[in-house]
Amino acid sequence: MKIYFAPLEGITNHLFRNAYNEIYGHIDKYFAPFISPSEKCPITPRERKDVTPENNKGINLVPQLLTCRSDHFIEGAKELQAMGYNEINLNLGCPSGTVCAKGKGAGFLPETLALQKFLDDIYSYAESDSMKISIKTRLGYFNPDEFYDLVDIFNAFPISELIVHPRIKSDFYKGEPRKEYYAYALEHSKCPLVYNGNIFSVKDHDGFSSTFGVSLDPVMLGRGLISDPSLADKLKGFATETDFAKFRRLHDTLYHEYQKIMSPDINVLYKMRELWGYWQTLFDGKDRDIKRLLKAKKYAEYEDVVYRGLLEE
Ligand SMILES: Cc1cc2nc3c(=O)[nH]c(=O)nc-3n(C[C@H](O)[C@H](O)[C@H](O)COP(=O)(O)O)c2cc1C
Known part of the structure; x- marks a missing residue:
């Protein structure tokens, strides 16, 4: 298809x-x-x-x-x-x-x-x-x-x-x-x-x-x-489940690419917020983390939620 x-x-x-x-x-x-x-x-x-x-x-x-x-x-x-x-x-x-x-x-x-x-x-x-x-x-x-x-x-x-x-x-x-x-x-x-x-x-x-x-x-x-x-x-039948390793790569690539062309932190975080508005459906039961992430104003706060919570490996 x-x-x-x-x-x-x-x-x-x-x-x-x-x-x-x-x-x-x-x-x-x-x-x-x-x-x-x-x-x-x-x-x-x-x-x-x-x-x-x-x-x-x-x-x-x-x-x-x-x-x-x-x-x-x-x-x-x-x-x-x-x-x-x-x-x-x-x-x-x-x-x-x-x-x-x-x-x-x-x-x-x-x-x-x-x-x-x-x-x-x-x-x-x-x-x-x-x-x-x-x-x-x-x-x-x-x-x-x-x-x-x-x-x-x-x-x-x-x-x-x-x-x-x-x-x-x-x-x-x-x-x-x-x-x-x-x-x-x-x-x-x-x-x-x-x-x-x-x-x-x-x-x-x-x-x-x-x-x-x-x-x-x-x-x-x-x-x-x-x-x-x-x-x-x-x-297309290549996957039956959401691939979270690929998702993390997509997230990281976008996060880093936006950092190359935007500043300060808050502008990149606005971009990421827009994406998380869609991605949050993948994280059922993680509403508190999503709320914190959507409020983050600095990279450190954002990364704390993303890498020590939602996308922890
Ligand atoms: C934030 C946003 C931006 C969009 N920008 C465009 C656009 O530039 N050109 C366009 O033809 N449609 C645009 N659309 C409409 C989408 O291409 C699509 O037709 C719409 O989201 C319905 O399809 P979906 O239910 O699969 O999302 C936009 C939709 C959204 C939500």
Whole structure:
């Protein structure tokens, strides 16, 4: 089966991807967090650093663009193409208020006429420059029934893969995915489909697959794969249990890599806190340690909890 690593802005940057890929591997595609091209600058130096192939060796990376302007998309795509990329992903799912207010991400979904024109432009460019464009979408902005029209719109374009996160904007990442709409896509979409949403375990994958009557393959995993980095190994049959030796290596690599680029302690610890927000599910019954760790302000306090408690060898 094929597993795609979902983009998580602030988490799955090149440091994370390199650490994960070296320690775990078994990911067929990594999607980079969004780049939002602007008039002045299609890709900032910071964004360029994250996606440059030099910093993503051995990683099958798909950069993502977030925009509602086809000229901005094409400028950004050209820069990415010059770096060697032949697939770009379009973000039509971001639910953030500031993003949607600018008509981007999920905020673009209700503007169906503008969306069609945008897709016309970018797929004409893609055809002439032999680029693949995949799309990551939600069901709609206001109402999931918007998805019926969106499927018809998408069907008119050579979308290399349509990744569906079956929620609407106001769902953010909460509640159950709206499975019946993904079932509709399976029946009516002409694009190759990829499911994304709420797969945290092998049991979840099997449950969703049996609901849909097809094995979800490829499947895109986000929070589930951060929370349990062994999840891809489990789904592919390389592991049955979470591998804590690998987990410790992942933790240590990220902790040290962040120390190289950030200071003082608290800034690195903010990064680690964000990760522990996901990882804490692996440490049932260790709530007191997790609480202490989340409060740590200095490396010494943090390391006392992590290395003399949670990850003690
Ligand atoms: C902190 C965070 C950052 C995210 N950043 C992006 C992003 O840059 N681009 C994108 O398409 N989706 C982004 N997403 C959405 C995820 O890629 C994914 O669609 C979502 O988490 C649902 O999948 P999951 O249930 O497997 O986590 C983000 C989600 C979270 C929680």
